[in-house]
Amino acid sequence: MNPSHPAAQRLRIVLVGTQHPGNMGSAARAMKTMGLARLVLVAPEKRPNEESYALAAGADDVLGDAVICQTLAEAVADCRMVLGCTARSRRVQLEELMPREAAARAVAQAGAGAEVALVFGRERTGLTNDELQLCHASVHIPANPDYSSLNLAAAVQVLSYELRLALLDAASGEGNADADAAAAQEDPRELPASHAELEGFFAQLADTLDAIDFHKGRAPESAMRKLRRLYLRAGLDVREVRILRGILADAQRMAMLAGSKR
Amino acid sequence: MNPSHPAAQRLRIVLVGTQHPGNMGSAARAMKTMGLARLVLVAPEKRPNEESYALAAGADDVLGDAVICQTLAEAVADCRMVLGCTARSRRVQLEELMPREAAARAVAQAGAGAEVALVFGRERTGLTNDELQLCHASVHIPANPDYSSLNLAAAVQVLSYELRLALLDAASGEGNADADAAAAQEDPRELPASHAELEGFFAQLADTLDAIDFHKGRAPESAMRKLRRLYLRAGLDVREVRILRGILADAQRMAMLAGSKR
Incomplete structure (x- = not known):
């Protein structure tokens, strides 16, 4: 500019x-x-x-x-x-x-x-x-x-x-x-997550919801559809997907610990 | 006008x-x-x-x-x-x-x-x-x-x-x-979450990350800052906040079960 x-x-x-x-x-x-x-x-x-x-x-x-x-x-x-x-x-x-x-x-x-x-x-x-x-x-x-x-x-x-x-x-x-190229270099935004990365995240999210017993008998489709919409709308970058998957991994770990001792 | x-x-x-x-x-x-x-x-x-x-x-x-x-x-x-x-x-x-x-x-x-x-x-x-x-x-x-x-x-x-x-x-x-009213009825978008609702969600998110031991010794601020940014950008509605808080509650429950038996 x-x-x-x-x-x-x-x-x-x-x-x-x-x-x-x-x-x-x-x-x-x-x-x-x-x-x-x-x-x-x-x-x-x-x-x-x-x-x-x-x-x-x-x-x-x-x-x-x-x-x-x-x-x-x-x-x-x-x-x-x-x-x-x-x-x-x-x-x-x-x-x-x-x-x-x-x-x-x-x-x-x-x-x-x-x-x-x-x-x-x-x-x-x-x-x-x-x-x-x-x-x-x-x-x-x-x-x-x-x-x-x-x-x-x-x-x-x-x-x-x-x-x-x-x-x-x-x-x-x-x-x-x-100018645009220079501006882009100044602010190295993380890359948007790829389709495959997003699908990997959604698959892990679905597994985690099962593991922590989120659905409690309800059909899982409705919640997953709303969550997909939310995260797709947010336009996740690769770092954000990494953080979210880290959280899911820890929740899954807790569920496993809880389950193995239930 | x-x-x-x-x-x-x-x-x-x-x-x-x-x-x-x-x-x-x-x-x-x-x-x-x-x-x-x-x-x-x-x-x-x-x-x-x-x-x-x-x-x-x-x-x-x-x-x-x-x-x-x-x-x-x-x-x-x-x-x-x-x-x-x-x-x-x-x-x-x-x-x-x-x-x-x-x-x-x-x-x-x-x-x-x-x-x-x-x-x-x-x-x-x-x-x-x-x-x-x-x-x-x-x-x-x-x-x-x-x-x-x-x-x-x-x-x-x-x-x-x-x-x-x-x-x-x-x-x-x-x-x-x-025309607008008709369109709105077809897709009854939920109200955006209020500031207080979002802060309630963020507080529970921070508690949950602690409970599932997400940080593992790292300072929690950086991850929370990135997560806040992500969810504020997404413009959560009240129903989405309800779903996300439900997931957090279940993860917290698993962590408690895991912890009580660790």
């Missing part, structure tokens, strides 16, 4: 008229956790300050590199796709996308070489109608209608998360056989 | 050992924006305070209704699915789910009547190995490997968002409820 897919370099997060400097820091942090680095601030009420940097935590580089513009038009001048996040845009007739669909389209455009902006409005009042007119579509996070007040950083987090998933999807579609 | 799908009532967010009271408020807000209401606090360093309520904003009801427990085991005792959010669990071999897959499974279980917990650890140190042992699977937000420090509320926001999407999906699928 490539963390810095080239398309990520063409995605920018634009915050318009941010009122609380802390939110610019939290947004920078949310972006960086998802591998995004390009932040644009349009006419923030205050410039990033100490509080912003405190909340940015390790994402002070993203905040420090933020570009400051006077208008949204300036911030997205070179963009071929501009998506505006809104609580719900009844006022302007824009196509309304869910975050997942928006991220997929944004990454597809960025992957094809286009500059793409995701735009977030003011904490209290969102984007103006004029600002929404600059957007190609709106993005709506499907929040609880009775309480839809995601804070700004939370909204940036959700959209950045969807962008990251879309970027990882795009990267994995690009023939990452090498 | 039904905002209060009944399955949402069976989903709880559990915060373990939270260090900063503000984060409990931000988490409550994140939950409520996504239509979730049940918050459980396990041994928080401080009880929710003024700062918590300030950050909860309009979600003070969620915070005020939060249940406080002393241990994670207590918090999830009645849960049939427990998912632990981790930065990445190299230490404990748990199945690792992406948030989307985790949310789909959680909502499917909750829709079938099971109580489900999503568990978030301490800000700095996450969940302990013992706490992860109580989980059926881990959930990993695929963050930027170079900067994966989502804050607690951001992680709760991402998971709550995925839960909401899954709940909306489930609600929109209920046009086909009749």
Whole structure:
């Protein structure tokens, strides 16, 4: 999984008229956790300050590199796709996308070489109608209608998360056989048990149930069928089969000891 | 789109050992924006305070209704699915789910009547190995490997968002409820075992391994850890737990007979 897919370099997060400097820091942090680095601030009420940097935590580089513009038009001048996040845009007739669909389209455009902006409005009042007119579509996070007040950083987090998933999807579609092979080597999972190994285990399980008198006169088929289903569903590996067969062997040994002395 | 799908009532967010009271408020807000209401606090360093309520904003009801427990085991005792959010669990071999897959499974279980917990650890140190042992699977937000420090509320926001999407999906699928009900009647799947039922089984399994002298001087932890992983992965239902405990009881009986006559 490539963390810095080239398309990520063409995605920018634009915050318009941010009122609380802390939110610019939290947004920078949310972006960086998802591998995004390009932040644009349009006419923030205050410039990033100490509080912003405190909340940015390790994402002070993203905040420090933020570009400051006077208008949204300036911030997205070179963009071929501009998506505006809104609580719900009844006022302007824009196509309304869910975050997942928006991220997929944004990454597809960025992957094809286009500059793409995701735009977030003011904490209290969102984007103006004029600002929404600059957007190609709106993005709506499907929040609880009775309480839809995601804070700004939370909204940036959700959209950045969807962008990251879309970027990882795009990267994995690009023939990452090498990465997969490396990952497999890092975590040498035990081999799944073979059919023969599983059947050996099931045969010993059936013998053990007899030996410890589990069925007590009932037909054995029903319990064995349920146990087979359980263990097949679990996808046992060879080590697990070894452990389970060890347990069965010990139970059989106890039954033999008990029986020989009964 | 039904905002209060009944399955949402069976989903709880559990915060373990939270260090900063503000984060409990931000988490409550994140939950409520996504239509979730049940918050459980396990041994928080401080009880929710003024700062918590300030950050909860309009979600003070969620915070005020939060249940406080002393241990994670207590918090999830009645849960049939427990998912632990981790930065990445190299230490404990748990199945690792992406948030989307985790949310789909959680909502499917909750829709079938099971109580489900999503568990978030301490800000700095996450969940302990013992706490992860109580989980059926881990959930990993695929963050930027170079900067994966989502804050607690951001992680709760991402998971709550995925839960909401899954709940909306489930609600929109209920046009086909009749077909589903018919299918369910054909194969009346048993309820998944609860946390307490599973722990009862594991305790008896440990006792049985001792009784049949499975360990033979080796430390018991390693085998038990592997067995826990296997059975948690299998997603045992109540009937399967009953069968397995029956087998253990018979093996214990044999060991007692063998021992009394050794």
